[in-house]
Amino acid sequence: MKLLCIHVSLLKYYAMKHFSFIAAAVITCTFVCCQSHAQKITIDSLAGVWKGTSLCQVKNSPCHDEIVVYHIAKGNTPDSCIVQANKIVNGVEEDMGTLLFKLDRANDELISSSYNSKWVFKLKNGKLEGTLIHDSNLFRIIQLSKIK
Numbered sequence: 001m002k003l004l005c006i007h008v009s010l011l012k013y014y015a016m017k018h019f020s021f022i023a024a025a026v027i028t029c030t031f032v033c034c035q036s037h038a039q040k041i042t043i044d045s046l047a048g049v050w051k052g053t054s055l056c057q058v059k060n061s062p063c064h065d066e067i068v069v070y071h072i073a074k075g076n077t078p079d080s081c082i083v084q085a086n087k088i089v090n091g092v093e094e095d096m097g098t099l100l101f102k103l104d105r106a107n108d109e110l111i112s113s114s115y116n117s118k119w120v121f122k123l124k125n126g127k128l129e130g131t132l133i134h135d136s137n138l139f140r141i142i143q144l145s146k147i148k
Contacts, residue, residue, distance in 0.1 A: 039123045041108055043081050046072045050128055052144035054087070058137065069093050070128075070144060079103040081110070 050070045056063035071084040081101050086093040099119065101112040110121040110130075121130035121142070132140040 039125070041103060041110055041121075041123045043074055043078065043103060045123070046081055046110070046128075047074055048072060048146055049148035050144035051147045052127075052142065054132075054140050054142045056140060058139055063139065068096075068142065068144070075100060079105070083112070 050072060052068060054066045054068045056065050067088040069086045069088065071086070073082045073084075075081045079102055081103075083099050083101055085096045085099065087096055088094070099112045099114065101110045101119070101121075103109075104111050108122065110119075110128075112119040115134075117132060117134045117139070119130060119132050121128045123129075126146070128142070128144040128146075130142040130144075131138060132142065
């Protein structure tokens with residue numbers, strides 16, 4: 001943000017005298033600001049324990065909002081990982097299942113497809129944000145923070 005403030009101050013000062021300087025400053029600031037928010041998913045950065053919420057999007061169904069814990073480990077290939085998904089019930093982790101995920105480098109997403117379902121996660125501001133699509137319907141929205 002300090003960089004942005006400096007550029008804005010300079011822009012005001014040189015506004016009338018140096019139009020080319022203004023254009024260069026705007027381009028530089030835009031590049032720097034956009035770069036600072038970019039996060040690439042890597043299997044190494046995902047390995048560990050993540051905790052958060054899994055919110056049901058299908059009202060009037062057996063689906064319930066849950067507190068979840070995902071244990072993520074490297075898979076058998078450089079672009080895969082294994083996720084052991086648990087939910088918290090009465091303060092204790094309860095097994096929900098294990099899924100194999102693949103890293104989609106083109107879209108910078110972590111994806112798993114099985115059981116007529118598609119899980120998709122993106123890394124945003126240090127958090128994993130994901131969705132579960134089941135039978136073409138948005139079933140869950142998942143938000144996780146790394147705890148270990």
